Amino acid sequence: MQQSQGIYVVGAGGHGKVVISTLQETGQPIAGVLDDNPGLQGQSLMGIPVVGPSSLLARHAGTRAILAIGDNTIRRNISSQYPSVEWITLIHPRAYVHPSVKLGRGTVVIAGAIIHVDSRIGAHVILNTGATVDHDCRIGDHVHIAPGAHLAGNVSIGNGAFIGIGVSVIPGVTIGRQAIIGAGASVVRDIPANVTALGVPARPTP
Ligand SMILES: CC(C)(COP(=O)(O)OP(=O)(O)OC[C@H]1O[C@@H](n2cnc3c(N)ncnc32)[C@H](O)[C@@H]1OP(=O)(O)O)[C@@H](O)C(=O)NCCC(=O)NCCS
Numbered sequence: 001m002q003q004s005q006g007i008y009v010v011g012a013g014g015h016g017k018v019v020i021s022t023l024q025e026t027g028q029p030i031a032g033v034l035d036d037n038p039g040l041q042g043q044s045l046m047g048i049p050v051v052g053p054s055s056l057l058a059r060h061a062g063t064r065a066i067l068a069i070g071d072n073t074i075r076r077n078i079s080s081q082y083p084s085v086e087w088i089t090l091i092h093p094r095a096y097v098h099p100s101v102k103l104g105r106g107t108v109v110i111a112g113a114i115i116h117v118d119s120r121i122g123a124h125v126i127l128n129t130g131a132t133v134d135h136d137c138r139i140g141d142h143v144h145i146a147p148g149a150h151l152a153g154n155v156s157i158g159n160g161a162f163i164g165i166g167v168s169v170i171p172g173v174t175i176g177r178q179a180i181i182g183a184g185a186s187v188v189r190d191i192p193a194n195v196t197a198l199g200v201p202a203r204p205t206p
Contacts, residue, residue, distance in 0.1 A: 006031030007088055008057065010078060011068035012040045012050050015126070018110060019068035020046050022092045025111075034065075057082045064088055067106055067124055072160045072178075075124045076142040079106060087124070095127070104141060122159065131163075140177065158193060167202075 007028055009019055012035035023030055032051035035041065040050050057063055061084040067075045079087065087106035091097055095109040098116050103109070104123030112130035115121065119133050122141035129147040133139065137151055140159035145151070149167040157163065158177030169175070169187040176193030185202035195204040 005029060006064070008032055008034055008063060008065040009045075009048070009068045010034045010054050010057070010065055012037070012043070012045045013069070015070045016045055016068040018129070019066060019090070019108060020048055022090055022108065022110060023066075025093055026090065028088075031064075054078055054082075057085050062086050066090055066108060068108075070126065070144055072142045072144055072162060075106075076160065079124050079142075110147075116153075134171075146183070 007023060008031050009016055012033050016033060020030060030048050033045050033048050034052060034054045034056055035050050036053045041052055043050050057065055064086045066088050067078060069075050089103050089105055089107050091109040092111040094111050095113045097109060100118050101115045103121045106124040107121055109127045110129045113127040114132040116133065117135045119135065119137040121139045124142050125139055126144045128145060131145045131147060131149045133151045134153040136154045138156040140157055142160045143157050145163045146165040148165055149163045151169045152171040154172045155169050156174040158175060160178045161175050162180045164181050164183035166184045167181050173187055173190055175191045178194045179191050180196040181187060181202060182198035185198055186200040188201045191197045197204045
């Protein structure tokens, strides 16, 4: 792999397409796509060649890249495997991030997402299409907030949690690390770590 000024997109799936389109909207150059599935290598994604596996990230210190994989555990594993990569933070031009918000490295904010005053977002988080995070929220590392999910103010989400499409979370609730909140749930009480919670109101599954 040549040392490149462009950004490598890691992940040639559906979220890879969303990240490529977001990079294109910001006008940043894309160096290529990396994917560990040998069947995808040599193919292209939205006209961008899949040049090889993620291990190519180790070739040059300071390579710029972004993880475009929806699975929180895979993002965590790859990000810890390649500490010398410069993981870029990406914000779609039609997302809104209040200037007081702190975003961790590798985090991506997709079109239509909103992050409001004094919220803190960890590293390698996905704020997906149209998701909203209101004031004073605390979001850990490697969290995925799926399209159209809405967090009220003062919500805390632990590392590695997944918030499904269309979820609503009322103010002040804490969702534990690695929890999974199913699509369409309404979270009105704290949710412990490592559980799957479903429904309205959201309850942990047995
Ligand atoms: C919660 C979730 C992870 C569970 O997935 P799973 O373990 O494969 O669950 P299954 O599809 O086998 O369903 C198991 C049971 O839970 C129910 N169920 C699944 N998801 C549910 C949800 N979101 N709300 C209520 N019930 C749900 C199913 O109807 C099924 O019930 P049954 O046993 O009575 O038939 C998944 O359904 C979900 O909601 N994923 C969110 C996906 C998403 O938002 N993706 C965004 C990508 S950008």
